[in-house]
Amino acid sequence: AQTVTQSQPEMSVQEAETVTLSCTYDxxxxxxxxxxxxxxxxxxxxxxxxxxAYKQQNATENRFSVNFQKAAKSFSLKISDSQLGDAAMxxxxxxxxxxxxxxxxxxxxxxxxx
Amino acid sequence: xxxxxxxxxxLVKRTGEKVFLECVQDMDHENMFWYRQDxxxxxxxxxxxxxxxxxxxxxxxxxxxxxxxxxxxxSLILESxxxxxxxxxxxxxxxxxxxxxxxxxxxxxxxxxxxx
Numbered sequence: 001a002q003t004v005t006q007s008q009p010e011m012s013v014q015e016a017e018t019v020t021l022s023c024t025y026d027x028x029x030x031x032x033x034x035x036x037x038x039x040x041x042x043x044x045x046x047x048x049x050x051x052x053a054y055k056q057q058n059a060t061e062n063r064f065s066v067n068f069q070k071a072a073k074s075f076s077l078k079i080s081d082s083q084l085g086d087a088a089m090x091x092x093x094x095x096x097x098x099x100x101x102x103x104x105x106x107x108x109x110x111x112x113x114x
Numbered sequence: 115x116x117x118x119x120x121x122x123x124x125l126v127k128r129t130g131e132k133v134f135l136e137c138v139q140d141m142d143h144e145n146m147f148w149y150r151q152d153x154x155x156x157x158x159x160x161x162x163x164x165x166x167x168x169x170x171x172x173x174x175x176x177x178x179x180x181x182x183x184x185x186x187x188x189s190l191i192l193e194s195x196x197x198x199x200x201x202x203x204x205x206x207x208x209x210x211x212x213x214x215x216x217x218x219x220x221x222x223x224x225x226x227x228x229x230x
């Protein structure tokens with residue numbers, strides 16, 4: 001069964017600093033996709049970044065990047081130059097390529113300290 | 115931009131009431147999903163639908179049913195609401211085809227349901 005684990009329920013970072021959120025997953029599949037979603041206090045869940053498992057290159061979106069370690073089944077999110085607007089719940093998610101549904105972790109609440 | 119809307123942001127119902135939560139998407143997506151979000155548990159899939167009148171059970175379908183009569187609309191029904199169904203409910207949609215990574219899910223703003 002697929003499971004996604006986020007071991008850090010809460011994290012904090014100083015504004016302008018860098019923070020890394022951890023995510024591990026368990027799967028027996030080789031072809032899958034990984035996602036980080038952000039849920040700000042307004043509650044609209046938005047996609048931050050996504051990664052195809054077959055790609056060795058780590059995905060990057062502006063200040064957001066991932067460290068994808070397929071053998072270790074690890075998918076961490078790095079936020080550089082943190083901003084107050086980055087404060088949110090962050091969810092890691094997994095989807096097998098042959099399925100439509102996502103499996104989510106339990107989330108990490110990120111606080112940005114001015 | 116994909117837009118997914120949900121009929122209510124906040125809802126208060128009494129135990130035993132029948133509750134309808136509605137979700138509408140405007141991007142002609144084939145797939146639609148209903149999740150429940152609880153602190154410490156993340157998001158858990160209740161039901162999803164990949165076409166009109168088609169549905170699949172997710173991880174926690176007990177106590178819920180769904181209806182999809184039109185492609186853009188997906189309803190979640192609580193036949194007889196109970197206090198343990200107090201939660202945040204999130205709807206999402208995604209396209210069916212176009213390659214694996216393009217099946218990214220887009221979420222609505224959520225409905226916070228309180229059952230008294």
